[in-house]
Amino acid sequence: MMYPYDLAKQEKERFLLQQLNELTDCHVEYCSEYRSMVEKSGGFTQAETLEELPFIPVQLFKMMDLLSIPREDVVKVLTSSGTTGQQVSKIYLDRETAVSQTHALVEVMKPVLGGKRLPMVILDTKSVLKDRTSFSARGAGILGFSNFGRKHFYALNEDMTVDWDGLRHYLDEHRGSTILLFGFTFMVWEYFYQEAEKQNIQLDMGESILIHGGGWKKLQDEAVDADIFKRELKERFGIRRVHNYYGMVEQVGSIFVECEQGHLHTPNYADVLIRDAITFGPLPMGEQGLIQVMSVLPKSYPGHSLLTEDLGTILGEDNCSCGWKGKYFTVAGRIPKAELRGCSDTFAFDRKEGNG
Amino acid sequence: MRVFWPKSQNWREVIFDLRKQETLTPFHPEVLSFVQALSMRLVRMRAYPEVVALGYWLRRAHIHEMKEAWLEETKNRFVKSRGTVFHLAPSNVDTIFIYSWMLSLLAGNRNIIRVSGKEQLQTNALLSVIIDVLQEAEHTTIAERTIVLTYDHSEQVTAFLSSECHTRVVWGGDETVNAIRRIQLAPIANELVFPDRFSLAVLNAEAVLHAKSEEKEQLLQRFYNDSFWFDQMACSSPRLIVWTGSNEVIEAVQIEFWSLFDQVIRAKEAELMSAIQVQKFATGLALAAEVETKEFKHGTTFSRVSFERVPANVRERHCGGGLFFECKATELAGVSTMIVDKDQTVSYFGFSKEELGAFVEQVPTRGIDRIVPVGQALDFDGVWDGQSFLKSFTREVVIL
Numbered sequence A: 001m002m003y004p005y006d007l008a009k010q011e012k013e014r015f016l017l018q019q020l021n022e023l024t025d026c027h028v029e030y031c032s033e034y035r036s037m038v039e040k041s042g043g044f045t046q047a048e049t050l051e052e053l054p055f056i057p058v059q060l061f062k063m064m065d066l067l068s069i070p071r072e073d074v075v076k077v078l079t080s081s082g083t084t085g086q087q088v089s090k091i092y093l094d095r096e097t098a099v100s101q102t103h104a105l106v107e108v109m110k111p112v113l114g115g116k117r118l119p120m121v122i123l124d125t126k127s128v129l130k131d132r133t134s135f136s137a138r139g140a141g142i143l144g145f146s147n148f149g150r151k152h153f154y155a156l157n158e159d160m161t162v163d164w165d166g167l168r169h170y171l172d173e174h175r176g177s178t179i180l181l182f183g184f185t186f187m188v189w190e191y192f193y194q195e196a197e198k199q200n201i202q203l204d205m206g207e208s209i210l211i212h213g214g215g216w217k218k219l220q221d222e223a224v225d226a227d228i229f230k231r232e233l234k235e236r237f238g239i240r241r242v243h244n245y246y247g248m249v250e251q252v253g254s255i256f257v258e259c260e261q262g263h264l265h266t267p268n269y270a271d272v273l274i275r276d277a278i279t280f281g282p283l284p285m286g287e288q289g290l291i292q293v294m295s296v297l298p299k300s301y302p303g304h305s306l307l308t309e310d311l312g313t314i315l316g317e318d319n320c321s322c323g324w325k326g327k328y329f330t331v332a333g334r335i336p337k338a339e340l341r342g343c344s345d346t347f348a349f350d351r352k353e354g355n356g
Numbered sequence B: 001m002r003v004f005w006p007k008s009q010n011w012r013e014v015i016f017d018l019r020k021q022e023t024l025t026p027f028h029p030e031v032l033s034f035v036q037a038l039s040m041r042l043v044r045m046r047a048y049p050e051v052v053a054l055g056y057w058l059r060r061a062h063i064h065e066m067k068e069a070w071l072e073e074t075k076n077r078f079v080k081s082r083g084t085v086f087h088l089a090p091s092n093v094d095t096i097f098i099y100s101w102m103l104s105l106l107a108g109n110r111n112i113i114r115v116s117g118k119e120q121l122q123t124n125a126l127l128s129v130i131i132d133v134l135q136e137a138e139h140t141t142i143a144e145r146t147i148v149l150t151y152d153h154s155e156q157v158t159a160f161l162s163s164e165c166h167t168r169v170v171w172g173g174d175e176t177v178n179a180i181r182r183i184q185l186a187p188i189a190n191e192l193v194f195p196d197r198f199s200l201a202v203l204n205a206e207a208v209l210h211a212k213s214e215e216k217e218q219l220l221q222r223f224y225n226d227s228f229w230f231d232q233m234a235c236s237s238p239r240l241i242v243w244t245g246s247n248e249v250i251e252a253v254q255i256e257f258w259s260l261f262d263q264v265i266r267a268k269e270a271e272l273m274s275a276i277q278v279q280k281f282a283t284g285l286a287l288a289a290e291v292e293t294k295e296f297k298h299g300t301t302f303s304r305v306s307f308e309r310v311p312a313n314v315r316e317r318h319c320g321g322g323l324f325f326e327c328k329a330t331e332l333a334g335v336s337t338m339i340v341d342k343d344q345t346v347s348y349f350g351f352s353k354e355e356l357g358a359f360v361e362q363v364p365t366r367g368i369d370r371i372v373p374v375g376q377a378l379d380f381d382g383v384w385d386g387q388s389f390l391k392s393f394t395r396e397v398v399i400l
Helices: A009-030 A032-040 A095-113 A137-146 A164-173 A185-198 A217-221 A226-237 B011-020 B029-042 B049-057 B060-073 B096-106 B121-135 B137-143 B155-164 B173-181 B205-210 B213-228 B247-268 B274-288 B312-316 B332-338 B353-362
Strands: A076-079 A090-093 A118-122 A134-136 A149-154 A179-184 A208-213 A241-246 A256-258 A270-275 A288-295 A305-317 A327-334 B002-005 B078-081 B084-088 B110-114 B146-150 B167-171 B190-194 B198-204 B238-244 B293-298 B303-307 B323-329 B343-349 B370-373 B394-397
Touching: A009 A032, A009 A305, A032 B274, A032 B293, A076 A137, A090 A095, A095 A137, A095 A208, A095 A256, A118 A137, A118 A164, A134 A137, A137 A149, A137 A179, A149 A164, A179 A185, A185 A208, A185 A217, A185 A226, A217 A327, A226 A241, A270 A305, A270 A327, A288 A327, A305 B274, B002 B121, B011 B110, B011 B146, B011 B155, B029 B049, B029 B060, B029 B096, B029 B121, B029 B137, B049 B096, B084 B096, B084 B155, B096 B110, B096 B167, B110 B155, B121 B137, B121 B146, B167 B173, B173 B190, B198 B205, B198 B332, B205 B247, B213 B238, B213 B247, B213 B343, B238 B247, B238 B332, B247 B323, B274 B293, B274 B303, B274 B323, B323 B332, B332 B353, B353 B370
Parallel strands: A076 A134, A118 A149, A118 A179, A179 A208, A208 A241, B084 B110, B084 B167, B110 B146, B167 B190, B198 B238, B198 B343, B238 B323, B303 B323, B343 B370
Antiparallel strands: A076 A090, A241 A256, A270 A288, A288 A305, A305 A327, B002 B146, B078 B394, B293 B303
16 A cells, blocks of 8 residues: 555544544634634534544635634745736744645655655746745745755746756756656647647657646637547657645645546545535435545644535545545536625626726 | 717717707607617516516606606706716626616607626617617617617726716725726716725614515515625625514524525525525634624525624625625614624514614714615615715706
C-alpha cells in the first residue's frame, strides 16, 4: 500500500472522526465567530459519524475574517483567485498550519512524483510570487509545488507569452531526466498549448509529468474535457503523464490528486462527502451533489469541514484499480450562479468598466 | 445599443424625431385606448402572475378611477405634462418599467425607456407584446412618442439621454442611483430615484393564533406571494417579521406558522436553486456571528434568523431567496423605534387602522412609506416611496 493512501475505510474514519472532532472543539474555543455559528445554529455535540460533523460554506471566508489564532501569530495570508471586483477568501495561517500544509502536500504527491526533487518547469510567470506574505491561490499553488522541483524555470514572460527559446534550452539541458511541469489548467491550455498550436510549435518534453489544477470552467466553455486535454498535450508536447488535482485555497495541502486511472483520491488526512444540492442531506455513493471537503490540517482557521459550491460524485472507496485506498471521485464543476430577481442590482453600473 | 422601438437602428435620429412630437394632455383619449389595448393583452399572460397583476392595474375601470381623481384634484387649475421622461428600468422586477412608463404616458409625456440588457424571458415576452401593440395602426400617436432601447453601461449615452429629458426616473437601488446621479441632467429637469429599500411584516401573534383555519390559510398564501414572487428581492417583499404579543403566544404561533408555511411552499413545487441554498446558509451563519443574533435555523424551503433587534447594517446583508429575519415586540407601538430610514413597506395582519395610524405617527426616522395588509406588499401604486408619479410627471401653470 502506498502512503498516504493506505488507510482503509474503518480505520480512516476512526482517525478522521477523532481528529476532526478535536478541531471542532478547538475552533469553537478559539474562534468566537465560529462558536456563535455552531451554538446559534443548533449547538454541537461530538460527531459520531463524519456526516454529523458541522460544516460551513466555503464562501463564508469571503464574507468575513475567520481565525482561531491571535492576529500576531499570522505568518501567511492566502487569498482565492476571484475575478476582478469579486470578493476573495482570506485564509490566515500560523507557522504550525503552514508547515503541516507543506508537509502534507509533499506526502500527497510523493506516490506520483517519487522522493527526489525533479527539474521543474512552471507554466506561469514569476511575478505571481512577488509578495511573500500574501498569496493568491495561484501563488500558493506554485509555492507549494515548487518544493518538488529544482532549477525552477518559469516558462511565461510577464506579458503571458511563452519564452520558447528559454524552454527549449532548459529541455536540452535536462534531456534524459524526468521533468516536472506545473501549471493551472486553463493557463496550460490557453497560454501554453493554444499558443504553440497557433505558432505551429511542436516540442518533445521527454519523460515529463504535468501536474495541473484550478478548475475546468474556462475549458468547459470551449468544450475541452480531460480526455481532449490529455490527448492534445501528448500529441503536441509528448507529455504522457498528466495528473489533475482538486483543491482550494481554503484547504491548502490536503489536495486530491488523480491516480493513474484518472480518479481524484482522498489521502489519509482528508475526505469528501457528497450532499444533496438543495437539502444538504448526505447522498449515497454514485450520486452527484455538492462536495463537502474535510481535512485535519486547518488549525489556525475553522476550515476543517467545508461545503463547497462544486458538484461531484464519489465513484468508490478503497477499491480503485490503481491500488490506492480511500474514496475516489470526479468533479463536474461549479453550481450555476444564482440570478435573483429584485429591485436592487439593476443597471449594474459599478460592475462593468469602460464606455460600452 | 439596441433600439427595440421604433424599428430603426439609428438611435440618435430616433431621439431627434422624438423631440418634434408634441406632448399630449393628461389622460388623452389616445393614451387611454392604448393602455386599454395593452391591458387586454397582459391579463392573458397567465404564465406570469405579476404581468397579469399589471394588466389588471391598467384595466379600464381602474384607469377611469385614476382619471376621475385627477380631474377632481386639478379642477380649475392648469396642469401640463413635462415633456420627455427618461426611465432607467430595473433589470429584475420586470414589470416596474411599465408602471412608470404608463403613468408618464397618462400624464401626457414622451418617453424614452432603457430596459435592462440582461436577457430575461419575462422582459422579452413582455417586450414583444408591447411592440405588437405599438405597431397597431390606431396607436401611432403613442408609437411616435415612445422609444424603448437598451445599451451597456455608457456614461456618454446616459449623459446624452439625460440632457434630452425633462424628467429622469432611476430605478435600481443605491449603486445605480449614485452612479446615475453623477451624470448631469438638463438644468430644467427633475428626477425621481428609487434606491434600495427594506420591508417588513408585522404580525399580531394573538390574531394569527386565533384566526380561523381558512383565514390562516389565506394569510399564508398571501404571505407567500409577498415574499416569493420576486424571490424576496423586490424592495417591498417582507424580509423581517416582527411578532407582537406575549412571549408564550409568539412562540406557540411561530411553530404553527412556519410549519404551515413550509407546507405551502412545498405545495407550490417552486424550483429551489442550489446557489441560493448555499447563499442563505452562508448568510445565516455569517449573521449568527453578530451579537444581536439569537438563533439561526436553516431549512430547505426557507431559513430563519431570530434577532434581539435588527441593526441597519444587518438589514443590508439580507440575501433574499427565502431568508426571514424575526424579532419580537410586546405591542405595535414598540415596533416604531425599530424602523430605520431604509424601511419602506410594512405589511400587517391583526391590527386596526387606528393602531397603525398611531404606529406611523411614532416612527422617529425617515422610514415607512406604505402600510398594507399582508398580500398587498407588491401591489404597485401611483404613489411609491412617498412620491406621486403623476405629480412628478406634470407641472402646474399658475395664472393669476
